[in-house]
Amino acid sequence: MLEIVFLIPFLTGAGAFFLPNKIGRCLLVLTGAIHLILSVMIWAGRLTPIFPEYFAVTPEGLLSLLVISLLFFLISIYTIAYLKASDIHAENIFTGSMLLFLSTMTMVTLSDHIMVMWIAIEATTLASAPLIYTHRTAASLEATWKYVLICSVGIAMALLGSVLVTVAMDVGKVDAPISFTAMTDVAKKMDPMWLKAGFVFILVGYGTKMGLAPMHTWLPDAHSEAPSPASALLSGVLLNCAYLGIFKTNKIMHAAGLADFSGPILIVFGLISIMAAATFILKQTEYKRMLAYSSIENMGIIAFGTGIGGLGAYGAMICLIHHSLIKSSLFLTSGNILLGFGSRLIEHTGNLVNRMPKTFVAFFGGFAGISGFPPFGIFIGELLIIIGAFRTGNYVGAGFFILSLCVIFAGFANNVMKISFDTSDTTIRIKEEASLVWPQYALLLTSLVLCFWMPDTLHQTIIHAVNFDDFSTQAVEIVSRGGKVVQLFAFQANGTFRLMAVLRTDVLLVAACDAPETYPALTAKCEPFHMFEREIAEQYGIRPEGHPWLKMVRYHANCRSVDDVFGNDYTEDIPGRYDYYSVAGDEIHEVAVGPVHAGVIEPGHFRFNCIGERVLNLEIQLGYQHRGAEDLLLKADRKRIAFIAENIAGDTSVGHSLCHAQAMEALSGIQTDDGSKIIRTIGLELERIANHVGDLGALSGDVAFLPPANYCGRMRGDFLNMSLLMCGNRFGKGLVRPGGVRFPMNDDNRRDLTARIRELKPHVKHTIDLLFSTSSVRSRFEGCGTVSRSDAEKLGLVGPAGRACSIPYDVRRCFPTEHYGQLDIPENAEPTGDVWARAKVRADEVMQSIAFIESLLPDPVETEIIDMADMALAPDSFVVTLNEAWRGELSHCILTDGAGGILRYKVKDPSFHNWNGLSMSLRNTGISDFPLNNKSYNLSYCGFDL
Amino acid sequence: MLNVLKNRFEQGCKTSRYPKEKVQLLPRYRGRPEINPDAPSDVASACAAACPQNAIDPVAGTIDMGRCVFCGTCERISNGRFVTFTQDFAIAVAEKEHLFTKGDIPTLAEHSRQHFKKLFGRSLQLRQVSAAGCNACEADLNVLATPFFDLARFGINFVASPRHADGIVVTGPISRNMKTALLQTYEATPEPRVVIAVGSCTLTGGPFRGSPEITEGLDTLLPVDLFIPGCPPHPMTNLHALLNFFK
Incomplete structure (x- = not known):
């Protein structure tokens, strides 16, 4: 009953249109709470989809869902206080749309089918458009139209892209469901040209929705015109949903071995977005618009990190989570400022530190977090992306990246200082009630806590997103270029099996990924993995397909109690039953030595294939000493x-x-x-x-x-x-x-x-x-x-x-x-x-x-x-x-x-x-x-x- | 040639005069443990708890030399009040129960099988079987063939085939994968045959006890005639055991 998670907000949302405001508000918080509970149940693996061909729980989707759910719950509490303090026309439409918006975004995170995902993303546009027009002003009407039109054009591109991806399957004569999971598995067989075309259209299409420059023009208007709770949702989670579409398509590209194509495109879009945001933030006069441009910046950072791959992709994931938490907190805080000062212009505000001290704490904390101050997560994420960029030799990109971050920080800091410390004579129109500030505190606190203590499963969820194909491609690449394998082994963590590699060049490199049940052997491309893959096969029953020399290492059952890769039954006495390399011919003879040797030495078996005195091949078969x-x-x-x-x-x-x-x-x-x-x-x-x-x-x-x-x-x-x-x-x-x-x-x-x-x-x-x-x-x-x-x-x-x-x-x-x-x-x-x-x-x-x-x-x-x-x-x-x-x-x-x-x-x-x-x-x-x-x-x- | 001779003179004669002369091992060597029966019970319990090999019985006041790896942790913890390790390397025993000691070890020569002395006293050929040994016990048996110990001067040799041997010397905790090979080597040795267990692993599983892949004690598989404890036993312990048990 996985689908219930988006059906409930859909029903309550539809109901809220026709119910009195009071009941609507209760419904909002209640739905938020139920949604949070259901999301946690999904996390715990309690809910399974009724339509598995359309919906699935993927690690990246689950991560987004958890963020959405937590955010919505906190925002819904804030919204109650916000609605009380401001007067809004047709409040029932506002609450109803909020709930529908939640429903559609949830659907995005859970959809595995390329078309269902498109439908869900399009639905988010429709559900959120009325939110932007809540204030019924000319500016908000313009913003709404801009939003609907630009995003619809973008989404049409994405539709075309999705169709092209399916064409890539047809041309490659692949018969598989058009779900992301299935397509990633068969990506290798898909036609690369059509796939590339599909990726470009999807990137531009969903990139519009995600706010990547130069398709970002709707974003500052929409985010600044919408009431703050809606802005928080738009910025905090809607952008993630759009990113999810790009992420999943990019995963297919990686699986198809086209990372070299998709990576640079993402990097370029990422850098353009960051630089565009930097330009506009510097001389910004409205604080909500400033926050909106900061969202464009962060989406750029995430696209850049994803394009870098490896460490950068991990950094992007961290930025994604923390941006959601911190940015939504900042938008809520900006709602307080707006309610207090009655203006969106920075020059009409000032002296926040004394006038609204509680709001100031949330505002300043959010500023520190979003600008990448340690110990907030954005700092770690950006650091990882920069390290990743240097490691992949992307020095120019890293240079622009760092430069833009500095400019953005300067612009942001300038405005924050004005709002916080400039003198102001405006009278504050509201009282700082607890429910107007503690949701922001909670969001910032969550971000902080996640930096110091990452729940194990959440951590796994993040690392999980670095997939096996990335792992194996990079490992083979590093070793083919002269890197060496120090360790490669499997392990079990929280019920899932994972692989860990330690490679060395002139530094040590470490990476982990989820272990597939079978996978194409790295040894087939790159010999130094030979013994390690055999060892993993024996210890964990994970089969490297196409391994040229897949034989036992130490003769013992695997730790998972699954079928032995070598077909052995270890209740029997196995050593010596070994499929030796053999050489045939009249004058060929074999010499077998061991396990007990002539001297005082340890046991092992040596099998020589000889022609006369000359050794053609020696196979050494050990394992007799295995003590566990x-x-x-x-x-x-x-x-x-x-x-x-x-x-x-x-x-x-x-x-x-x-x-x-x-x-x-x-x-x-x-x-x-x-x-x-x-x-x-x-x-x-x-x-x-x-x-x-x-x-x-x-x-x-x-x-x-x-x-x-x-x-x-x-x-x-x-x-x-x-x-x-x-x-x-x-x-x-x-x-x-x-x-x-x-x-x-x-x-x-x-x-x-x-x-x-x-x-x-x-x-x-x-x-x-x-x-x-x-x-x-x-x-x-x-x-x-x-x-x-x-x-x-x-x-x-x-x-x-x-x-x-x-x-x-x-x-x-x-x-x-x-x-x-x-x-x-x-x-x-x-x-x-x-x-x-x-x-x-x-x-x-x-x-x-x-x-x-x-x-x-x-x-x-x-x-x-x-x-x-x-x-x-x-x-x-x-x-x-x-x-x-x-x-x-x-x-x-x-x-x-x-x-x-x-x-x-x-x-x-x-x-x-x-x-x-x-x-x-x-x-x-x-x-x-x-x-x-x-x-x-x-x-x-x-x-x-x- | 001159070079060879020059080296020969430089090296001199290094063969030990043992057993005619006593050999004094270095001060930090830890040989036969001695237990102080008057030690306070809390000290004894602390030693037992700290022992990585669980070799100490604090109530009976004994230490199991079969399990002991002679690390000296107990001696340090009790500051010598409960256990002290002496310089005495003569710690091999003929009966398993003699491994549980308060400090006194029965004289090996008196407990040896008399018919073995008669049969093998002048010539003893041994087949060594490493059954998952870590190569320390093996190395310190091998070293008996070097000039300092020169085992051959006593008529004792390690031979290549069990068919030529009077007995087997087993090292290591006998892994599951080595068990058949060990038993087949034993079977291949003509009777009457001797079984000598060398090292903590062979006696009790040593540091690897508790692993399902090993056998905890050779005596659960074969009749053991001579137990030589240590991790690994010092070559002098091995030499003393062979000479006293067979000569």
């Missing part, structure tokens, strides 16, 4: 989670505990002291040295050069013992905790560490020199397991594996944390991409890390020792941390819910990128070179399997 770490991090007691995070990979304990600690510190606002930063840096570098030294020994052993193999084995132990010296654990477990470190570095420790390093350093140096200067080692390392730079980029290799393919990225240099900002981290890139390069990078890093530690030891380290800090996490927040662990970029993400609980904990070990590098290394290499290549990477099984 991410889930356990959500469920376990808070006191346990640092321990769980630290044990995700024991050889990277410091790396993982550091990422965890930084994330928890960011969410709880705890600062760590400089001493603990130094100790953490030393801990992470010791971990790096120990592992690199051990692996250099293992590499040496694999080419049968035993002296360095033995020396490195011993020296690795010596470095592990330095961790033991620092914290009592050879792997640094228990050293790092949220808030700092658990062990001090006293002078004895420093002396002991310095002495040990001084003794060990020449041994390490000489052993490395011996290894790299031995010709038999060189001949085995060089040219073995080569990965090209372009392959490495596509696979997203990180850490030493990436640096060996001349990708110099190092988190310590690019996103420094802890003490790394003060260390000079070299690039360490090697060009050859072979075992030699990987060994060389690691050997260089060993010597550099020893030097870093030596440089940190001479000065005393003072730190506050922490244990289990009791931390309250910020609600509804997201944090991502990055550190350069010894294998490369390690990242933890935490999302919190409304109560500060952990909603999602996502871990990405560098091995998640690098295992495919090992596969690539083995292409066309002798199978006997596998151990050598494997050790040159030495990847983590448990870090991958989680």
Whole structure:
């Protein structure tokens, strides 16, 4: 019974025409209240449409509906007081039209059908025209005619545009309902030329109604001539309704991949509107007209933000809500001023601060809000739009935007100052009754509250409006241009499933969107998403259609209990039942290794397709180590989670505990002291040295050069013992905790560490020199397991594996944390991409890390020792941390819910990128070179399997 | 060649003389826990509440070394009044109940199976199975092959095939996906065979206890002969356990 929401005001409105004024007024407030209740019920998902082909609840529609409903309710209360204080002819027509107006606007927000939407928007014009003519003056008659004529011409254009959109469907031979939802789904198949034409007509048509310049000419007249409650509705919500039509069409354009066409048009219209408003506001003599031009400005801002897309679109949504709240409050306040001073001219007013102090508070608050003062929402919205514009390289647009905002502010401020503080001798005609001011206060307060506390579902409603297509198009674009995927994962919030991406260029970029049930795989266009999409498919049962390599990652059921994407039943014993890549031919043979390996190492399965000794393809299939770490991090007691995070990979304990600690510190606002930063840096570098030294020994052993193999084995132990010296654990477990470190570095420790390093350093140096200067080692390392730079980029290799393919990225240099900002981290890139390069990078890093530690030891380290800090996490927040662990970029993400609980904990070990590098290394290499290549990477099984 | 020799002299001989000479570990090392039976009950309860592994029974005054990850939180909270961690690394036990300790651990040599000593005392070949271990336990077993410990001098080796082995050494919390492979490796080892559980994860699930993806305790699947606690156990703990249980 969704339709009841606009049927009720329709019936009461029609009734009000024939009822006495008193009953009409009661009906107005009563309908407002019922409407508000019904809208909230829709928000809660209690009402479903009877005619789903015409009406639907969309996030953007719901948002507008909630705003309309709240506004109307508050305005209806104000209207009672306003009607008492002013004398209006034919009050029954006024109240009846107000209710009909509400009904038609509600219909706009709920209509999903392109024609029903058009009818509803046209109906708003008819319902609101009598409101403008309420005062029965010549000026109001002119304004009414202007409104009806210009908007009708505009709306005719929109009709043509709507028809053209349906033509685009016919030409593209698409058979689908002409609802916005259905059209967005099939947008790709629609004929782009007709669609473009349709968009232009709809933009001009609905843009007229929305007040975009140069079609705005009706707006200042209509808004200033209408009685203030009606002006508030016209400005606060009618414009949103028109915008909704543009927004939904723009969504189709995005889905059709035509964002490049629609974006610039919106930006141009937006900028023209803002600049036109700026010109007229500067020398405005009537305050209601000034407010009307400010509406044109804000509609321009919203169109500009929508055109920018991404962050800008989000900013536009925020501006839309807050403009409605603040602007309607301002129009109501202007009603008070008009009632008090009896004139619309600014020069007839003055000294509002003393004459009408309560009105002054509302007026000045509204002015601060609408001009984009923090902490009002418009500030946040405009800021986001400006950031979005700079980020998309739209510097010229951003420049005009900022300039116009300044001019508007100057003009606005000038007039507000005159009204508020100039001297005036006019006698005030009314008393400032409570009901004449508190609706405005309520509106401003709502705007303020929404800035500091956004109800989770409302927040979702807003982010929701940034759709999946935007998300995927932008993600692919950023990564195709050389950006990298740091994290891409799904999560559940308030019953809906969403995707979150963290990408990096030279900055980190984060975006979220609603997760579709299936979607065209990003990997098909852009390889670096490969593992992430498989992981999402396995964890959440969301299928990436057309993924070229859609296979299991870790063998477990998805968390939604929907059908497994891979068709597995996990009550059975699954590992090993895996659809391996196969090669056919008489001389082809397969070699299967694992999960239990010959050495003392973790389990995993390796399948080689060989021709003779030559490997054609190696497929690595892991998952045996899966312990459910991410889930356990959500469920376990808070006191346990640092321990769980630290044990995700024991050889990277410091790396993982550091990422965890930084994330928890960011969410709880705890600062760590400089001493603990130094100790953490030393801990992470010791971990790096120990592992690199051990692996250099293992590499040496694999080419049968035993002296360095033995020396490195011993020296690795010596470095592990330095961790033991620092914290009592050879792997640094228990050293790092949220808030700092658990062990001090006293002078004895420093002396002991310095002495040990001084003794060990020449041994390490000489052993490395011996290894790299031995010709038999060189001949085995060089040219073995080569990965090209372009392959490495596509696979997203990180850490030493990436640096060996001349990708110099190092988190310590690019996103420094802890003490790394003060260390000079070299690039360490090697060009050859072979075992030699990987060994060389690691050997260089060993010597550099020893030097870093030596440089940190001479000065005393003072730190506050922490244990289990009791931390309250910020609600509804997201944090991502990055550190350069010894294998490369390690990242933890935490999302919190409304109560500060952990909603999602996502871990990405560098091995998640690098295992495919090992596969690539083995292409066309002798199978006997596998151990050598494997050790040159030495990847983590448990870090991958989680 | 000269270069190789020069390095050889620089490195010198690093092999430990253990067990003939005692090995002293570094001061911050946390080995066998000792419980003060006279500690006030509120201190004991505070320790139990703070223990991330819920390893402490404040009433009985015991600590479960199988669960304990030797983080030392309890020692700090009680300021050493309830729990203290000693430098003693000889903490392996032959019976599961010996893991619940007040501080005294039965001498391992006296509780070992005599027929094992006879069979494996001079030569012991072990197959290591990592079953979802975090690579710390694995690394500290691997390190026994390096010159300092030099396990081979005692006739003990890690071998590539269970067919060549006298027993298995299991690490990790035995993930659901690794269970079959573990049991098959066990089956493939000829009898009589030894099962050694290494590390907190293998003993009780360790930090991952409570996850539906793991097994809380190897002894629920296989008969375990030797329990070596720690997160990970220090290589000296492993070495001491192997020598005392089999020699």
